[in-house]
Amino acid sequence: MNEPIFILRGDICYSRNLTELAVIKQGYVICKEGMSLGVYQELPEEYQDLPVRDCGDDLILPGLCDLHVHAPQYTFRGLGMDLELLDWLNEHAFPEEGKYRNLEYARKAYGSFVQNLKESATTRACIFGTIHVPATELLMDMLEASGLHTIVGKVNMDRNCPAYLTEKSADISAEDTVEWIKDCKKRCQITRPILTPRFIPSCSDALMENLKKVQMHYGLPVQSHLSENQSEVAWVQELCPQSEFYGDAYDRFGLFGADCSTVMAHCVYSDERERRRMKENGVYVAHCPESNMNLSSGIAPVRAFLNEGIPVGLGSDVAGGTSEDIFAAMAHAIQASKLRWRLVDDTLKPLTAIEAFYLGTKGGGSFFGKVGSLEEGYEFDALIVDDSAISSRDMEVKERLERLIYLSGGAKIKGKYVAGKEIFWR
Amino acid sequence: MNEPIFILRGDICYSRNLTELAVIKQGYVICKEGMSLGVYQELPEEYQDLPVRDCGDDLILPGLCDLHVHAPQYTFRGLGMDLELLDWLNEHAFPEEGKYRNLEYARKAYGSFVQNLKESATTRACIFGTIHVPATELLMDMLEASGLHTIVGKVNMDRNCPAYLTEKSADISAEDTVEWIKDCKKRCQITRPILTPRFIPSCSDALMENLKKVQMHYGLPVQSHLSENQSEVAWVQELCPQSEFYGDAYDRFGLFGADCSTVMAHCVYSDERERRRMKENGVYVAHCPESNMNLSSGIAPVRAFLNEGIPVGLGSDVAGGTSEDIFAAMAHAIQASKLRWRLVDDTLKPLTAIEAFYLGTKGGGSFFGKVGSLEEGYEFDALIVDDSAISSRDMEVKERLERLIYLSGGAKIKGKYVAGKEIFWR
Structure with a gap:
């Protein structure tokens, strides 16, 4: 169904802002x-x-956004989670990435990734x-x-x-x-390029200078890694003694926001400066809580980012994270924030379920434009979720959403739209 | 199939001990x-x-044990995870538990619990x-x-x-x-009673004395909660000024191991004494890592328990935990141990996937007798797991197990036996 205009009916739920959830049963x-x-x-x-597609008691939610x-x-x-970042890169990530020189390998591996991403809650x-x-x-x-x-x-x-x-x-x-x-x-048309210097340790100054020229010429956005792990942060300091802090090493080349999105x-160790x-x-921060647990990196100060007005979304960070499921990333974000509050800094309040839902929708969505909500004027990314296997339909919609965050594997994504286009309906 | 003797064939995997995994393809x-x-x-x-039931390339694993x-x-x-333990008990747990005075309510609610537990990996x-x-x-x-x-x-x-x-x-x-x-x-026959003083704050001295008499008369084991949350630990200290530490408040009444299993x-705050x-x-420790995250309790020093020879198993602790899935509890145990190592005490090494699997099988299983392994002499609790949706069959069995721990929701439990009895085959 790709009509120029269509209507869905169901139990609708989206974030108005960080703390306010809109529910229209x-x-x-x-x-x-x-x-x-x-x-x-x-x-x-x-x-x-106009004809109405009736979703019954199913949830209608904005599509989820994976920033990393x-x-x-x-x-x-x-697999292979018993290492920290730098060893994990050398033992697992780099050897695997090397295989993509072979297009046949890439076709099979990317085929599985794309198929699963398509079937996931991510839009x-x-x-x-x-x-x-x-x-x-x-x-x-x-x-x-x-x-x-x-x-x-x-990249x-x-x-x-490795060579x-x-x-x-x-x-x-x-x-x-x-x-x-x-x-x-x-x-x-809908798949856009983004400049991707892997991280400071793997990019020479000359490369960064080149990339800034490319960035300006084509007006591209930039994605990379920042302050993920203590050894990595120390390494960057060693490599770039002239930089005030890790992010400054990107900023010196004009690849840290300002004139480029x-x-x-990660930003686990992003200090006040x-x-x-x-x-x-x-x-933008792509907060990747599960990856930060799995690679023993630590817990990012998400509440500080939010308090200070830094834009934040969620990232699955597969394969530091184990799954593409951004509902699971919401649960991990809440859990990690609670442990950070208990173990590191009790002045930074834990995230609530409503806040985590915001991060995975409107928070990260704004990196893509007017995305991450069902409100008027937003691009129409929507999920139709049958959560009857985990929740009873007499529960509050807010409760069903909270349970979906923790038990998403038990629910079924019945339909999915991106920018108004039906991706599937099953 | 409940033959007096039968044989399964497949990719078999179980723990020899904490650090050694046996794999028989x-x-x-x-x-x-x-x-x-x-x-x-x-x-x-x-x-x-004898006839052999061929499970093809499916995994054959010991059943999982949920200690709490x-x-x-x-x-x-x-639901309702935005509170700490004592407030959460008063606002959510106690009001819900009050409803079980009504047998009709209990029939419906317990029906769903038992059905889902039966279909889970727990034996x-x-x-x-x-x-x-x-x-x-x-x-x-x-x-x-x-x-x-x-x-x-x-209880x-x-x-x-509440009254x-x-x-x-x-x-x-x-x-x-x-x-x-x-x-x-x-x-x-197979469902046995265990004495269950809820926790020290809810049990008077007179009640504890009575329960010890009952315990001795019937030779029952005991289960309860210990050192879960800082406010709870402080409250126990206030209630029992004569106790050296929380566990001593149970031990004074003879309800802390020794002559009763x-x-x-939890044991998040169990100190050296x-x-x-x-x-x-x-x-025994029932380690409940997800619950300890969700209720902002902290992270239990599991490595210390293991180093010191204290027996440990895993608990889902629904509804402090969100799911009955003990594979998920293994993943949470690993993740929590990594954060504890990073944020609290870097002398206590994180858990590996193999160790977490041990905890969820043989570690907790020993509380039930010779349980939690497929080795000779153990009660025959077995799972037949079709993991083809998450792993390819050319991966090592150890890798398939690791992925199963993180992505259990994507696998299918095809068959389950408890003490040799087939629970289901589908």
């Missing part, structure tokens, strides 16, 4: 040409003659590929066909990595990147 | 009269003529009921019919609780308990 939401015309308890007179996921790591999610995602242009373009073709709206990066890395995963020079890395960006413009994953710069530059 | 495990006759790579001559779960709280799992469980004898007996009848082997407690509480959930006196509480024990012996949930007593008395 047996309400209507109208989609016209990919955008929401708003949510109504009673259908306005002018739409009375590594497509080539999907193959080894939930938008910021995705890391590998350094390989052909494999990244293949990934983007598959994502384009899925109907999801995604932002995908060919740049020219130092401190099989190191680009030959800063110039070759930049040239490959330009070639890839031009291809993207030809091949894709930027999302940084770094947070101040993030706030000034409008840098 | 395409091996055989033989069950005779409810007990394992051992695991074999080649079928011994003497069993060659509240049956009456199952109705509100995944053995230590279960809290409520103070109500009829509802607890109803729960036990349902559990008896499920084929699971469980230990169930009618005792005679102080510091609707406070037993009228220490004597009435004890009399009800004796009546219930006698009924159990008549009604149940005892399992204590308490741990020494637990070790001396052989008190």
Whole structure:
């Protein structure tokens, strides 16, 4: 069903803001040409003659947004978690990513990633590929066909990595990147490129300078990693003694917000100076709580980001995280925030379920534009969720949502729309 | 299929001990009269003529053991998590438990709990009921019919609780308990009673004295809560100024191991003195990592328990925990241990996946007898798991197990046996 205008009826729920949840039981939401015309308890007179798709007692929610996921790591999610970041990269992530030089391997592996992402609750995602242009373009073709709206990066890395995963020079890395960006413009409509210097340790100054030129020329956004792990932070300090803090090492090259839309994953150890710069530059945090547990990184100060007005969304960070499920990321975000409050800093209040839902929808969604809500003027990303296996229909919608966050695996995503396009209905 | 002797073939995996996993690909495990006759790579001559149930490439694992779960709280799992323990008890747990005075309510709610537990990976469980004898007996009848082997407690509480959930006196509480024990012996074979003083704050000295008499007369085991939350620990200190530490408040009444088999949930704040007593008395820890996150309690020092020789198993602690899935409890145990190592005490190494699997099988299983392994002489509790939706069959069995721990919701439990009895096959 891809009508220019259509209406869904069901138990509708979305975030007004960080702390306010809107619930419209047996309400209507109208989609016209990919955008929401708003949510109504009673259908306005002018739409009375249009057909209504009745979702019964199912939940109608905004689609979920994943601000950080590594497509080539999907193959080894939930494996080899007994290491910290830098060892884990060398023993697991890098060897696996090296395989994407082989397009046949990439076709099979990315096929499974894209299929599962399509069937998940995610409607938008910021995705890391590998350094390989052909494999990244293949990934983007598959994502384009899925109907999801995604932002995908060919990764740049020219130092401190195994030879099989190191680009030959800063110039070759930049040239490959330009070639890839031009291809993207030809091949894709809903799958957009994003500059992706892997992280400071794997990018020379010359590469960063090149990437800033590319960024300016093509007006691209940027994604990378920031202050994830203590050893990594210490390494960056060593590599960039002139930088005031980790984020400053990106900012020196103009790749840290301000004139380019930027999302940084993790930010576990972002101190006040770094947070101040993030706030000034409008840098997004992709909070990846499960990954930060699995790789023993720590717990990011999400409440501080929120208090200080830094934009935050959630990331699955597969394969530091084990699953693409952003409902699970919400549960992990709440749980991690409670442990941080108890064990690290009791001045920073834990996240509530409503706040975590906001982060996974409207919070991260704003990185993609007017996304993450069902309110009028938002792009129409919607999930139809049959939660009857985990909740009874006489529970409050807010309670059903809370349980869905913790037990999402027990619910069924019956339908999914992205920007008004039906992705599936089953 | 409840033959006196039968054989399963598949990819078999179980814990030899805390750190050693046994893997027998395409091996055989033989069950005779409810007990394992051992695991074999080649079928011994003497069993060659017996029929073999071929599980293909499915995993054959020991059943999982849940050392701590509240049956009456199952109705509100995944709800109302924005409170700490004592407020959460008053606002959610106690009002819900009060409803089990109504047998019709109990029938519906316990029906759902027992059905889901039966379909889960759990084969053995230590279960809290409520103070109500009829509802607890109803729960036990349902559990008896499920084929699971469980230990169930009618809860005792005679102080510091809402009137609707406070037993009228220490004597009435004890009399009800004796009546219930006698009924159990008549009604149940595989569903056994366990003494269940809720926790020190809700049990008067007189009640504890009575319960010790009952314990000795009937030789029952004991389950309760210990050192879960800082406010609770402080309250116990106030209530029992004569006790050296929380556990000593149980031990003064002879309800803390030694001459009675005892399992204590949580033990987040068990200090060296308490741990020494637990070790001396052989008190089991039911480690409930998700609950300890959800109620902002903290993280138990599991590595210390293991180093010191204190027996440990896992508990789902529904509804402090959100799910009865003990694979998920394993993942939470690993994740929590990593955060504890990072944030609290880096002398206590995180748990590995293999160690967490041990805790959820053989570790907790030993509370029930020779349980939690497929080795010869163990009661035959087995799961047949089709993990093809999450793992490819060319992966190592150890890797498939690790992924199953993190992504159990994506796998299918095809078959389940408890003490040799087939619970289901689907």
